[in-house]
Amino acid sequence: DQQVKQNSPSLSVQEGRISILNCDYTNSMFDYFLWYKKYPAEGPTFLISISSIKDKNEDGRFTVFLNKSAKHLSLHIVPSQPGDSAVYFCAARVANFGNEKLTFGTGTRLTIIP
Amino acid sequence: SQTIHQWPATLVQPVGSPLSLECTVEGTSNPNLYWYRQAAGRGLQLLFYSVGIGQISSEVPQNLSASRPQDRQFILSSKKLLLSDSGFYLCAWTRAGTGKGYGYTFGSGTRLTVV
Numbered sequence: 001d002q003q004v005k006q007n008s009p010s011l012s013v014q015e016g017r018i019s020i021l022n023c024d025y026t027n028s029m030f031d032y033f034l035w036y037k038k039y040p041a042e043g044p045t046f047l048i049s050i051s052s053i054k055d056k057n058e059d060g061r062f063t064v065f066l067n068k069s070a071k072h073l074s075l076h077i078v079p080s081q082p083g084d085s086a087v088y089f090c091a092a093r094v095a096n097f098g099n100e101k102l103t104f105g106t107g108t109r110l111t112i113i114p
Numbered sequence: 115s116q117t118i119h120q121w122p123a124t125l126v127q128p129v130g131s132p133l134s135l136e137c138t139v140e141g142t143s144n145p146n147l148y149w150y151r152q153a154a155g156r157g158l159q160l161l162f163y164s165v166g167i168g169q170i171s172s173e174v175p176q177n178l179s180a181s182r183p184q185d186r187q188f189i190l191s192s193k194k195l196l197l198s199d200s201g202f203y204l205c206a207w208t209r210a211g212t213g214k215g216y217g218y219t220f221g222s223g224t225r226l227t228v229v
Contacts, residue, residue: 006157041222043120046219091158101163102148103160104150104158106156
């Protein structure tokens, strides 16, 4: 059962435009949602997160939106730059008694076209 | 500062051979440790996690096993590799109970090819 879904395996965006990556989830117990960026042959690196009690978090060019009623979150990158080309993973956290576990989506490969 | 080391970076093993991947964390104590696998064209699948020495939880039944012989050491093993074990293996750690949702810090990964 895939609790975190990224339905778009790939996305191409012109440099300077907005990139929007989407993610859906099913488990209401998730308390944090995170986005990771991954380059080939490297481990994922943390990008931005949002608490389940908020609906927006912004960090520079990156903004994450959370719609709890729809169980949907999105990552907006504006303006998109060539260095943003990577695979982006959505992740959701569940924590019990101080122990946390992340469930990842299948990833979206973002390509920024110069 | 904390660092995570994972080795080897690449590995080519024949079917039926054993496997041992090692991960160590420096600069912290009692971390939560995780093994993930990214198979070709797929997302990150949680294989094992550990909240303390000798405590291992398995998420996916398979021919792999994990051990945590020391506080900051996490080992992924197999007695006999299958072709389907090929993939990119990632170790990760987090500080228990952070409450901040910063998630995990990942190692640089091991590319395993079973031939």
